[in-house]
Amino acid sequence: xxxxxxxxxxxxxxxxxxxxxxxxxxxxxxxxxxxxxxxxxxxxxxxxxxxxxxxxxxxxxxxxxxxxxxxxxxxxxxxxxxxxxxxxxxxxxxxxxxxxxxxxxxxxxxxxxxxxxxxxxxxxxxxxxxxxxxxxxxxxxxxxxxxxxxxxxxxxxxxxxxxxxxxxxxxxxxxxxxxxxxxxxxxxxxxxxxxxxxxxxxxxxxxxxxxxxxxxxxxxxxxxxxxxxxxxxxxxxxxxxxxxxxxxxxxxxxxxxxxxxxxxxxxxxxxxxxxxxxxxxxxxxxxxxxxxxxxxxxxxxxxxxxxxxxxxxxxxxxxxxxxxxxxxxxxxxxxxxxxxxxxxxxxxxxxxxxxxxxxxxxxxxxxxxxxxxxxxxxxxxxxxxxxxxxxxxxxxxxxxxxxxxxxxxxxxxxxxxxxxxxxxxxxxxxxxxxxxxxxxxxxxxxxxxxxxxxxxxxxxxxxxxxxxxxxxxxxxxxxxxxxxxxxxxxxxxxxxxxxxxxxxxxxxxxxxxxxxxxx
Numbered sequence: 397x398x399x400x401x402x403x404x405x406x407x408x409x410x411x412x413x414x415x416x417x418x419x420x421x422x423x424x425x426x427x428x429x430x431x432x433x434x435x436x437x438x439x440x441x442x443x444x445x446x447x448x449x450x451x452x453x454x455x456x457x458x459x460x461x462x463x464x465x466x467x468x469x470x471x472x473x474x475x476x477x478x479x480x481x482x483x484x485x486x487x488x489x490x491x492x493x494x495x496x497x498x499x500x501x502x503x504x505x506x507x508x509x510x511x512x513x514x515x516x517x518x519x520x521x522x523x524x525x526x527x528x529x530x531x532x533x534x535x536x537x538x539x540x541x542x543x544x545x546x547x548x549x550x551x552x553x554x555x556x557x558x559x560x561x562x563x564x565x566x567x568x569x570x571x572x573x574x575x576x577x578x579x580x581x582x583x584x585x586x587x588x589x590x591x592x593x594x595x596x597x598x599x600x601x602x603x604x605x606x607x608x609x610x611x612x613x614x615x616x617x618x619x620x621x622x623x624x625x626x627x628x629x630x631x632x633x634x635x636x637x638x639x640x641x642x643x644x645x646x647x648x649x650x651x652x653x654x655x656x657x658x659x660x661x662x663x664x665x666x667x668x669x670x671x672x673x674x675x676x677x678x679x680x681x682x683x684x685x686x687x688x689x690x691x692x693x694x695x696x697x698x699x700x701x702x703x704x705x706x707x708x709x710x711x712x713x714x715x716x717x718x719x720x721x722x723x724x725x726x727x728x729x730x731x732x733x734x735x736x737x738x739x740x741x742x743x744x745x746x747x748x749x750x751x752x753x754x755x756x757x758x759x760x761x762x763x764x765x766x767x768x769x770x771x772x773x774x775x776x777x778x779x780x781x782x783x784x785x786x787x788x789x790x791x792x793x794x795x796x797x798x799x800x801x802x803x804x805x806x807x808x809x810x811x812x813x814x815x816x817x818x819x820x821x822x823x824x825x826x827x828x829x830x831x832x833x834x835x836x837x838x839x840x841x842x843x844x845x846x847x848x849x850x851x852x853x854x855x856x857x858x859x860x861x862x863x864x865x866x867x868x869x870x871x872x873x874x875x876x877x878x879x880x881x882x883x884x885x886x887x888x889x890x891x892x893x894x895x896x897x898x899x900x901x902x903x904x905x906x907x908x909x910x911x912x913x914x915x
Contacts, residue, residue, distance in 0.1 A: 434578050436637050438588055441571035442595040443630045444534055447623060448564050449599030450606070451541060452506060454619055455557075456682070457608035457701060460499050462616055463550060498550060500683065500809040502557055507806035509561035511799055515655055517565045518795025522652030526574035526791070527640035533567025534631040536560075538624055545620035569798050573790035576779040583723045586776045590719040593771050594712055597764070601708040608701050652789030653782070658796060663781050666841050667774045671800035673835045674737055674770040677744045677763050677828045679808030680815075685747075688821045689756070699753045706757050707764035714768025722773065729773045730842035736769025737839070741832035748822035766832075777845065784848040 521529045540559035547553045575592060579585040610619040634640065658664050685703060689695040718732050743762030750756040775797065782793045815824045 433637070436633075437574060437578055438591065440630060440634050440637065441530070441575055442592050443626070444530065444537075444567045444571050444634075445592055446595040446599040447534075447537060447627050447630065448560075448568055449596050450603040450623060451537065451544075451560055452564075453600050453603035454607035454623065455503075455544070456604045458611045458616060458619070459502065459553060461611075463499065463553075466549070500813060502550070502554055503683065503809035504806050505554055505557045506561035506564065507802045509558045510565045511802035511806055513562055513565040514569065514795045514799045514802065517569055518655050518792035519652075521566075521570050521573060521791025521795070522789050526570045526577060527634070527638040529566045529570035529791075530574065530638070531631065531634050531640045533563045533565070533570065534627060534634060536563030537567060538627040538631060539563075541620050541624040541627060545617045545624065565795075565798065569791060569795045572775070572794045572797070576776075576790045576794070577788075582726055582776065582780065585779060586719050586722045586772065589775050590715040590772050593715050593768065593775070597708055597711040597715075597768070601704045601711070601764075605701055605705060650787050650789055652792055653786040655792035655795060658782070658786065658792050661781070661785065663785070663842060663845060664778065664793065664796060666838055667778055667781070668796050668800040670733055670737065670770060670774055670835060670839060671797055672803045673831055674740050674767050675801055675804040676808070676831065677740055677825075678767060679804040680812040680824060680828060681747070681760075681763075683809045684812045684816050684821065684824070688816075689753075693750075693752055693756070695753055703753075703756070704760065704764075707761045710761040710765040711768045714765040715772050718769050718772035722776070727843075727846040729777050730839045730845070732773035733770045733777075733842075734836040734839040736766040736773070737832045737836040738766075739763075739769070740766035741829040741836075744825050744829035744832065747825045777842065781845065784845075 517529065536559055540556045540563060543552060543556035543559065547556055572589070572592065575588045576585060579588045607619045610622070659668075682704075686700045689700055689703070693699075714736070721732060722729060740763050743759040743766065746759045746762075747756065750759065778793050778797055779790055782788060782790060786793075812824065815827075
């Protein structure tokens with residue numbers, strides 16, 4: 397009986413192992429399916445963008461309060477030693493100003509380092525592909541989040557914040573570029589980039605209440621440890637699905653256009669300027685609006701913490717509307733961006749006129765709705781401009797887009813407070829609104845972009861330099877045969893007595909035969 401029981405257990409265990417092996421095989425087959433793999437890649441990239449923006453904003457309610465506690469502890473020991481000093485008030489005022497400057501520099505350090513590194517990461521992505529930089533970025537973000545969780549002084553937090561900027565330069569740029577590369581149809585690309593923007597918005601707007609609540613009830617380390625676990629899971633998924641370090645050949649892949657050439661392209665420059673200008677109100681209001689609400693509205697802490705959360709919904713609405721309109725009227729992408737900048741400008745100008753929290757929600761929602769229109773319309777336009785005017789490799793062009801965002805977010809924490817102190821909060825908002833309204837007509841330059849044809853396809857660029865491998869040799873033979881009306885399926889190509897192809901003398905460019913016009 398015992399023998400029969402043990403054999404039965406062994407058989408059942410074997411059956412279960414066989415079933416697990418079959419399920420694993422089915423999962424591997426499903427992952428290899430191109431359509432499912434694209435969806436998984438979109439999930440990986442969206443989670444990476446969500447994490448990056450949550451890490452960017454989660455410190456807003458945590459770090460100032462935590463550093464203030466450390467500062468108060470040091471001040472108490474200092475006051476005990478200098479209790480009878482006559483210039484205590486002057487010293488406390490100077491210390492308060494220094495503290496605000498330190499917090500501003502800490503917030504801006506991420507964007508500043510990201511701004512400095514992006515030109516290099518864009519070129520690196522163009523050389524090695526998108527998956528390795530994405531995995532590198534996730535690894536650096538995981539390390540920076542762990543450092544933030546256990547940091548107990550300003551210097552360590554500064555290092556963690558700067559490391560996050562380095563990780564973002566890899567993860568953000570490669571992730572957006574990977575979406576543009578995998579989704580080649582304009583409607584699919586707009587939809588995929590719209591989904592990515594929705595995750596970016598949710599991360600930015602949900603992170604402050606998420607961090608504030610966990611910091612209040614569970615301590616400083618818990619929010620960062622939670623985000624680190626999500627980052628680790630996304631990195632494992634990236635390593636499993638994308639296999640970034642597996643053997644692969646890139647010798648015959650097209651070489652991307654250098655980033656300096658993309659920067660001087662007038663169409664790309666106009667898009668980059670629009671991305672910077674439309675994000676300035678958000679970047680400048682985030683570090684200044686809390687003090688203004690306390691001084692002018694007597695707002696409570698929960699109102700300050702929830703200031704930007706309602707704006708998430710109009711941002712999602714703006715993404716949805718732009719994706720739908722772009723699918724039906726793709727030639728009006730420039731108009732959607734210009735309309736968004738006008739909405740941002742009008743909303744920014746009305747912020748100082750608000751008298752209570754409920755009124756303030758309306759212009760803030762308008763700003764985020766306008767940013768959604770601009771981003772969703774212009775990010776796919778960058779990929780299309782690269783397709784038709786350069787080489788379809790997207791690392792450098794989305795590094796330029798990341799640079800555009802970083803300019804706004806690097807200046808915001810440092811410059812905005814100074815402008816409010818010297819000129820006033822109302823003047824800051826009027827200036828930002830006027831800048832957006834005045835820049836909107838510049839997008840008229842993009843009105844004929846949709847009529848462009850690819851002027852120099854990446855295949856042509858490869859073949860002009862001569863065949864350097866089997867891939868190039870085959871493509872060159874196919875190209876010559878297509879020019880003269882023959883196929884390369886046979887063993888040889890017919891030639892005349894002079895050794896040239898004896899086909900139809902008329903030739904067709906690849907743009908005429910294989911590249912459809914974008915309508």
